[in-house]
Amino acid sequence: MSRKRVEEVALQRIERLFSLAEEVYRERPALAQRYVDLARRIAMRARLSLPREFRRKVCRRCGAFLVPGNSSRIRVRQRREPHVSITCLRCGRVYRIPLGRG
């Protein structure tokens, strides 16, 4: 199978798995995490990085599926530069997203 075909199928699988993860998260968070783990492994096999829209839904340190208000905490902070902080509630890693001056 050509590289392009593998990539195409990988992206479709990743999309499906993330959308299923969102769907089942409330009732079955462990299954949602399983789908996200699988999506990341598929990306690795196809040598893709996760598409942007999904990258921020996964903790880069521990791989947790980040759901605001459940498995992650999002705060807007003004100290020093205005930024948004996202905390992974599984491992504690904090991500800062600087806010461009608007």
Added chain:
Amino acid sequence: MTGLNERNILTHELIGLEVEVSNDTNPYNINIRGTVIDETRNTFLINVNGKTKRIIKKDAILRFKISEDKIVEVDGRILVSRPEDRIKKRIKRGW
């Protein structure tokens, strides 16, 4: 860009699809129908009206619903592989 079809099903995502067991060495499994909720190297977990059934791939013939009007029958033996490993599988026709 083409989606899931009968040519790429062996490398595509099976979790989330509706499936029916059309044959199985275990007669109790025949006609089980539900949604694939997980996959291991050797098995599928199928949600059948809220109950989870484990089907051994190599023992089953499965019918996957790949779109509203299309069903593909696959010999489970050609699906024996971890889900993330199937992505690079070459296509062999087993049906």
